[in-house]
Amino acid sequence: MSTKIPNQKGWLLVLPVVVLVAFNAIIPLMTVINYSVQETFGENVFFFEGVKWFEAVLHSSRFHLALQRQLLFTGIILAIEVPLGVAIALAMPRRGPWVSICLVLVAMPLLIPWNVVGAMWNLLALPDIGLLGRSLNAIGINYNYTRQPFAAWATLIAMDVWHWTSLVVLLAYAGLSAIPDAYYQAAKIDGATSGAVFRYIQLPKMKRVLTIAVLLRFMDSFMIYTEPIVLTGGGPGNATTLLSIDLVKVALGQFDLGPAAAMSLIYFLIVLLLSWIFYTVMTKDEVQ
Amino acid sequence: MKRFAWLVPAVYIVFVLLPIYWLLNMSFKNTNEILGSFTLFPRNFTLENYRKIFTDPTWYGGYLNSLGYVAMNTVLSVSVALPAAYAFSRYRFLGDKHLFFWLLSNRMAPPAVFALPFFQLYSAIGLFDTRIAVALAHCLFNIPLAVWILEGFMSGVPKELDETAFVDGYPFWRFFVRIFIPTIAAGVGVTAFFCFMFSWVELLLAKTLTAVDAKPIAATMTRTASTSGYELGLLAAAGALTIIPGAFVIYFVRNYIAKGFALGRV
Numbered sequence: 001m002s003t004k005i006p007n008q009k010g011w012l013l014v015l016p017v018v019v020l021v022a023f024n025a026i027i028p029l030m031t032v033i034n035y036s037v038q039e040t041f042g043e044n045v046f047f048f049e050g051v052k053w054f055e056a057v058l059h060s061s062r063f064h065l066a067l068q069r070q071l072l073f074t075g076i077i078l079a080i081e082v083p084l085g086v087a088i089a090l091a092m093p094r095r096g097p098w099v100s101i102c103l104v105l106v107a108m109p110l111l112i113p114w115n116v117v118g119a120m121w122n123l124l125a126l127p128d129i130g131l132l133g134r135s136l137n138a139i140g141i142n143y144n145y146t147r148q149p150f151a152a153w154a155t156l157i158a159m160d161v162w163h164w165t166s167l168v169v170l171l172a173y174a175g176l177s178a179i180p181d182a183y184y185q186a187a188k189i190d191g192a193t194s195g196a197v198f199r200y201i202q203l204p205k206m207k208r209v210l211t212i213a214v215l216l217r218f219m220d221s222f223m224i225y226t227e228p229i230v231l232t233g234g235g236p237g238n239a240t241t242l243l244s245i246d247l248v249k250v251a252l253g254q255f256d257l258g259p260a261a262a263m264s265l266i267y268f269l270i271v272l273l274l275s276w277i278f279y280t281v282m283t284k285d286e287v288q
Numbered sequence: 289m290k291r292f293a294w295l296v297p298a299v300y301i302v303f304v305l306l307p308i309y310w311l312l313n314m315s316f317k318n319t320n321e322i323l324g325s326f327t328l329f330p331r332n333f334t335l336e337n338y339r340k341i342f343t344d345p346t347w348y349g350g351y352l353n354s355l356g357y358v359a360m361n362t363v364l365s366v367s368v369a370l371p372a373a374y375a376f377s378r379y380r381f382l383g384d385k386h387l388f389f390w391l392l393s394n395r396m397a398p399p400a401v402f403a404l405p406f407f408q409l410y411s412a413i414g415l416f417d418t419r420i421a422v423a424l425a426h427c428l429f430n431i432p433l434a435v436w437i438l439e440g441f442m443s444g445v446p447k448e449l450d451e452t453a454f455v456d457g458y459p460f461w462r463f464f465v466r467i468f469i470p471t472i473a474a475g476v477g478v479t480a481f482f483c484f485m486f487s488w489v490e491l492l493l494a495k496t497l498t499a500v501d502a503k504p505i506a507a508t509m510t511r512t513a514s515t516s517g518y519e520l521g522l523l524a525a526a527g528a529l530t531i532i533p534g535a536f537v538i539y540f541v542r543n544y545i546a547k548g549f550a551l552g553r554v
Binding site: 004007008010011013014016017018021023024025027028031032087088090092093105106108109111113114115119120121123124129131165166169219222223226230243244247248251257264265267268271272274 | 505
């Protein structure tokens with residue numbers, strides 16, 4: 001950090017980026033703020049309403065329920081994906097012809113458009129003609145994700161684990177590949193158990209990439225929209241209506257611009273707070 | 289225990305391939321077989337679904353639209369992110385840390401928040417339903433990501449390289465294009481891959497900003513699924529085809545992918 005040269009020319013180099021991102025970020029954000037404090041009866045007539053919509057959203061049980069579902073979903077997928085991803089990365093081959101094959105196959109789910117992921121799991125889980133749904137029913141488990149909230153949740157979580165564990169695997173694998181062989185040799189000479197090697201060599205070396213993994217998964221799961229909307233449409237009932245789905249229902253479905261805008265801002269502030277924590281953790285690591 | 293370690297990734301890869309296998313399986317069946325029976329392999333193997341996609345302009349047009357805006361976005365994002373990442377990795381300037389955080393915060397903005405205002409903005413400037421609109425809109429999250437990854441790779445290059453070149457009398461842009469970019473070629477490749485990937489998989493904004501002319505393949509799929517009844521075979525074939533560009537691109541960066549996913553910071 002301290003070796004950087006003070007040079008205001010840096011601004012010239014970042015200018016194109018700032019212009020492009022600001023165009024996409026600031027104008028829409030101002031639109032949202034504008035709507036969030038106004039009431040409309042159509043025909044482009046607007047009245048100033050102050051913080052009415054914010055109070056309404058913060059006190060609505062609908063928003064609280066969507067937020068609770070969101071937190072539950074994010075908590076569950078983090079608890080599964082991170083340990084599973086680390087375990088797979090530890091068992092992956094470090095050298096040889098299998099490395100490329102494993103990496104390419106593992107990375108596959110990350111490159112499939114999100115609605116195709118939803119459609120794919122839809123086809124897999126259909127109770128009558130899907131491989132998973134049919135098999136579960138055949139072994140005596142009554143499974144129908146379009147009717148049972150629990151089955152819908154289980155399918156949603158299985159889909160997310162399928163879709164994103166690979167990200168954790170690749171990050172953890174990158175961290176592991178950066179450990180020099182000398183570390184392992186030294187541990188072998190000292191007679192360290194594989195548990196000790198994990199605890200004192202591999203885990204500390206993976207700390208940074210795992211921070212990235214946890215926080216990327218945290219934030220991306222907070223934004224998840226396309227996969228659940230294709231798989232369950234937020235149902236049955238509102239059982240899998242996560243924050244983004246609820247927001248789009250209010251904004252585009254009911255066209256309640258004021259409440260939707262207020263909800264957007266609250267939602268965005270939550271994510272912003274998380275990204276601030278993320279950034280602080282990251283830069284703290286860089287100083288060390 | 290070590291001898292059976294390979295089982296863990298093997299089982300996981302089977303799990304990864306299972307839904308893909310089922311998708312391919314369905315794409316080679318006709319509607320009657322899908323709805324009428326349960327078969328692990330297509331009994332009446334048919335390429336009819338694929339034939340329809342490659343002959344119907346609304347279908348293959350969707351692919352061309354998607355590839356078009358993804359390519360535009362990738363080129364645009366990487367080319368503006370290169371100088372910016374250099375500035376962040378080498379210079380200290382007024383507000384640099386705040387600016388970097390502001391850029392990152394856009395990577396973290398939920399697209400659902402921006403869907404409606406984006407529609408209004410791009411309608412107002414007359415770009416609605418063009419590939420350029422989607423390419424520009426995807427800059428919102430791809431440029432911060434590109435800057436972030438490139439900055440990681442650039443910080444790994446010793447500063448002596450820059451100093452030596454400037455002492456030798458290289459003008460800045462000549463040094464940057466001729467020496468510096470080739471040095472981090474792998475990083476540029478990985479960044480382009482990530483921009484391609486996130487633009488290719490995103491649907492919400494792409495769907496909001498297009499109607500007919502620039503409709504992405506993913507939107508064609510969702511709309512077809514709801515309008516023309518229950519053509520699951522066609523849907524599966526279209527889905528299977530969307531996997532190909534990703535698999536193709538991933539092959540080129542396979543040796544750098546792990547480092548790239550760590551955002552160049554290993």
